[in-house]
Amino acid sequence: MVSERERIAHVLRRCSMGAEPDVAAGARSVDDALAHALDRSAPVSAPPVLAAPADEEAARDATRLRAQFAWWLERMVAGERPIEERLVWFWTDHFATGFQKVRSPDLMWRQHLTIRTHAAGSFADLLRAIAKDGAMLVYLDGVQNSAQQRNENFAREVMELHTLGRGNYAQDDVVAAARAFSGWVVHLPFRPRTRRPGTEPFASYFVPARHDDDTKTLLGRTGRFDLDGALDVLLEQEQTARFVAEKCYRAFVGLDPDARTLDRVAASFRRDWSIAALVEAIVSSSEFTSDDAVRAHVRSPLEKLVALAQAVGDGAIDPTAAGGVLRVLGYAPFAPPNPAGYPKGKALLGPHRLVHTFDLANAVGGAVDADARGTLARFGCFDVADGTVAAVASAPDARTRTLLALGSPEVALR
Amino acid sequence: MSGISRRRFLAGLGAGGALAASGLGVWAWRRDEEAPAPAAGSTPSSAEVALGIPGRTLVILELAGGNDALSMIVPHGDPRYRDLRPSLAVTDPIDLDGTFGLAPSLRTVAGEYAAGRVAVVHGVGLERPDLSHFESFHRWWTADADTDATGWLGRYLDATVGFDDPLAAISIGAGPSPALAGASSFATAIADARGLRPDVLDEDVQRALLAAWGKMVPDRPARGLLGDVQRAIGETLEARDRLTSMLAGGVRATRPRGGSRPVVLSMRDALTLAARLAAGDAAPRIVYVQAAGDFDTHQGQAARHDALMRQLDEGVAAFLATLDELGARDRAVLATVSEFGRRARENGTGTDHGTAAAHLVVGSQVTGGMYGEPPSLRALDDAGNLVPTTMLRDYYATLLAWLGVDAQPVVGGAPRPLPLF
Numbered sequence A: 001m002v003s004e005r006e007r008i009a010h011v012l013r014r015c016s017m018g019a020e021p022d023v024a025a026g027a028r029s030v031d032d033a034l035a036h037a038l039d040r041s042a043p044v045s046a047p048p049v050l051a052a053p054a055d056e057e058a059a060r061d062a063t064r065l066r067a068q069f070a071w072w073l074e075r076m077v078a079g080e081r082p083i084e085e086r087l088v089w090f091w092t093d094h095f096a097t098g099f100q101k102v103r104s105p106d107l108m109w110r111q112h113l114t115i116r117t118h119a120a121g122s123f124a125d126l127l128r129a130i131a132k133d134g135a136m137l138v139y140l141d142g143v144q145n146s147a148q149q150r151n152e153n154f155a156r157e158v159m160e161l162h163t164l165g166r167g168n169y170a171q172d173d174v175v176a177a178a179r180a181f182s183g184w185v186v187h188l189p190f191r192p193r194t195r196r197p198g199t200e201p202f203a204s205y206f207v208p209a210r211h212d213d214d215t216k217t218l219l220g221r222t223g224r225f226d227l228d229g230a231l232d233v234l235l236e237q238e239q240t241a242r243f244v245a246e247k248c249y250r251a252f253v254g255l256d257p258d259a260r261t262l263d264r265v266a267a268s269f270r271r272d273w274s275i276a277a278l279v280e281a282i283v284s285s286s287e288f289t290s291d292d293a294v295r296a297h298v299r300s301p302l303e304k305l306v307a308l309a310q311a312v313g314d315g316a317i318d319p320t321a322a323g324g325v326l327r328v329l330g331y332a333p334f335a336p337p338n339p340a341g342y343p344k345g346k347a348l349l350g351p352h353r354l355v356h357t358f359d360l361a362n363a364v365g366g367a368v369d370a371d372a373r374g375t376l377a378r379f380g381c382f383d384v385a386d387g388t389v390a391a392v393a394s395a396p397d398a399r400t401r402t403l404l405a406l407g408s409p410e411v412a413l414r
Numbered sequence B: 001m002s003g004i005s006r007r008r009f010l011a012g013l014g015a016g017g018a019l020a021a022s023g024l025g026v027w028a029w030r031r032d033e034e035a036p037a038p039a040a041g042s043t044p045s046s047a048e049v050a051l052g053i054p055g056r057t058l059v060i061l062e063l064a065g066g067n068d069a070l071s072m073i074v075p076h077g078d079p080r081y082r083d084l085r086p087s088l089a090v091t092d093p094i095d096l097d098g099t100f101g102l103a104p105s106l107r108t109v110a111g112e113y114a115a116g117r118v119a120v121v122h123g124v125g126l127e128r129p130d131l132s133h134f135e136s137f138h139r140w141w142t143a144d145a146d147t148d149a150t151g152w153l154g155r156y157l158d159a160t161v162g163f164d165d166p167l168a169a170i171s172i173g174a175g176p177s178p179a180l181a182g183a184s185s186f187a188t189a190i191a192d193a194r195g196l197r198p199d200v201l202d203e204d205v206q207r208a209l210l211a212a213w214g215k216m217v218p219d220r221p222a223r224g225l226l227g228d229v230q231r232a233i234g235e236t237l238e239a240r241d242r243l244t245s246m247l248a249g250g251v252r253a254t255r256p257r258g259g260s261r262p263v264v265l266s267m268r269d270a271l272t273l274a275a276r277l278a279a280g281d282a283a284p285r286i287v288y289v290q291a292a293g294d295f296d297t298h299q300g301q302a303a304r305h306d307a308l309m310r311q312l313d314e315g316v317a318a319f320l321a322t323l324d325e326l327g328a329r330d331r332a333v334l335a336t337v338s339e340f341g342r343r344a345r346e347n348g349t350g351t352d353h354g355t356a357a358a359h360l361v362v363g364s365q366v367t368g369g370m371y372g373e374p375p376s377l378r379a380l381d382d383a384g385n386l387v388p389t390t391m392l393r394d395y396y397a398t399l400l401a402w403l404g405v406d407a408q409p410v411v412g413g414a415p416r417p418l419p420l421f
Helices: A004-014 A021-026 A030-038 A062-078 A082-094 A105-118 A123-131 A134-139 A153-163 A171-181 A227-236 A238-253 A259-272 A275-283 A301-312 A319-328 A345-349 A351-362 A372-378 A386-393 A398-406 B003-012 B017-022 B028-034 B080-084 B107-114 B133-142 B152-159 B203-214 B224-247 B267-279 B301-325 B392-403
Strands: A184-186 A204-206 A216-218 A221-223 B057-062 B118-125 B169-172 B188-190 B286-290 B332-337 B357-362 B369-371
Touching: A004 A021, A004 A030, A021 A030, A021 A372, A030 A082, A030 A275, A062 A082, A062 A105, A062 A301, A062 A319, A082 A105, A082 A238, A082 A275, A105 A123, A105 A134, A123 A153, A123 A227, A123 A275, A134 A184, A153 A171, A153 A227, A153 A238, A171 A216, A171 A227, A216 A227, A221 A227, A227 A238, A238 A259, A238 A275, A259 A275, A301 A319, A301 A351, A301 A372, A301 A398, A319 A351, A345 A351, A345 B224, A351 A398, A351 B188, A351 B224, A372 A386, A372 A398, A386 A398, A386 B203, A398 B203, B057 B267, B057 B301, B057 B392, B107 B118, B107 B301, B107 B357, B118 B392, B152 B286, B152 B392, B169 B267, B188 B224, B203 B224, B224 B267, B267 B286, B267 B301, B267 B332, B301 B332, B301 B357, B332 B392, B357 B392
Parallel strands: B057 B286, B057 B332, B118 B369, B169 B188, B169 B286
Antiparallel strands: A184 A204, A216 A221, B118 B357, B332 B357
């Protein structure tokens, strides 16, 4: 059913943020495509530095992130290290925080760089870094959490969304974890009370006087846990490895793992928390390239935008226009709708999201210079229904062909 | 829920032959098997919800930023009000009952109140108030439930129409309200009277584009997810046509402004559209309105809030006039929401974020009057805020009663609806 070329394209769609059309057309085999997608040796330009804000207004001005967002988009489109960008997005969604509440471009960008540092590294390191991350401390109220006044928000979400999953902890565990996490604050310039000697702007730091140092019992373990101690308890749980491995498996394969596969992958993940090894184990499984896995995911608006820019080739993305359309489509950069991340799956097939898919062309000029099949191939789609090809072919010009391909059922999936 | 009850629901909406024949409802066969299992604990989920009374629409108007309800439903009979608001007290309210009055600009609302068609619900708030816009909105959207991914109205959609009718809930604003986010349903968002149209391209190109797009929908859709997308495109074009006819003739279509800045309608235009939708055939059950108006009045509140009340009154007037014009006055109820009220004591020329607030419910089917206990202006909380007397869950349950829906699975807990309907 699925052609070899489509299977090659499938590997690239899953292991990058776009469609990598040049590689899809040229790869000799699925293994060839996989080797390309997993290669993290290509040089990448350094992330743009976010200059310190001049005043309080600038410290809250989201438009300061424009160049940063443009650079990030450019990494997705250029595809120097496809798997790295896929993983940066995966963790951005997994550890979702939003500007709506954080109100600090500097904290949002610091968090992005933290995720980027650990995206393919150790999950344990990533989790520890995120738990102390300024954006997360603000977004899930860690900065409000002290021995004197407990705030359970992060404690609950870290177990529900980031490590164990719902139903695998009790309210007592939430309280114990919140107590262990207490005492972390963020130095915000222009808020003198958040400052301590020796802390750099936007860095988080620990205030012993705000920490609840008493004994806690968390998930059956008792001790005077602090933040790292409590995270160690979460990382000891077999369920954490299963929860994260399963989510990762679904993200790459698009299907539910069978119990034996999940046991195997999770056990191996738990030994060293290597994200790169986990991904490699998942994508080298036969399920990953099975017919059922192909096009089992709905493409998000962001992935469509990247695919469009790659299809057009030299089409530069206007980051301001891109941000506007993505906002309409529920995919605003640095602003997921809630702590559970961006909408996924069939929710992306609602009428307004399908109609406004065409608006992505606001952010990317130009057109694919090819016939209908060639245009669809630039979006990484090779096995295409005749009706789709005929509809694209009926367009009067290259720009309309490109738009129709962008809106096609095949391009809506990945 | 069985497919039969869903079909009955659609039929009950007046969406008989035409919709059934046109293919709405094609999601049903996949929905049952893919609906997520109810979560553990007391969290509301997509449990069974009674389908409700057909032909009724609930219109929610979001007063974003935190409406100062003390300047809308003015406690002019309490001398403490002027102590707390020496410069900002509304001095010339339209008296309702000797104790409370309406902001002077709310003339239409006052007339409707006198006619017994407006309910004032006092002291609506969260069990554990939070003064952040984002956090409070999040709790209002989710009905303060222990869940992140679904909104209260989304859960209602999950449990009733699911993916079957993309126009069962329509959000007017820059994107769908998070209150409508469901696990196995979707709501349609429109920015303005143009309905479901791309924001790019001129009319001719757009028409040609959408015509060609429709050709991608085969007579026999493919199996699996690809078929779902093909059907979704077909339903989108159909929903677009239905919306276009419902919206026609009401409000001037806003001209696209070239870039991709979302259009934001005035309360008058947005509520006119909402009324047209509610008056249409197969009207949506929910219309969620996010209109222009910044209620976050930290500074310059006196003039700003008065202007906002004038816009609100124009919106209510346009809403009722449109319903009347279309012979649909008994079919819709309008209710306000806002993430919080404002601090009891004024601060400079404005007010800080607060907690409880009074809300308005308007419609010919409302039993007018005052509901709920007005929060005391003397027994404030430690931060100087009003203490909520009507829990959010009970307010929502009241509104769901208009739809004839069992509120418990939607808002959780043990909701106690107020007798407005």
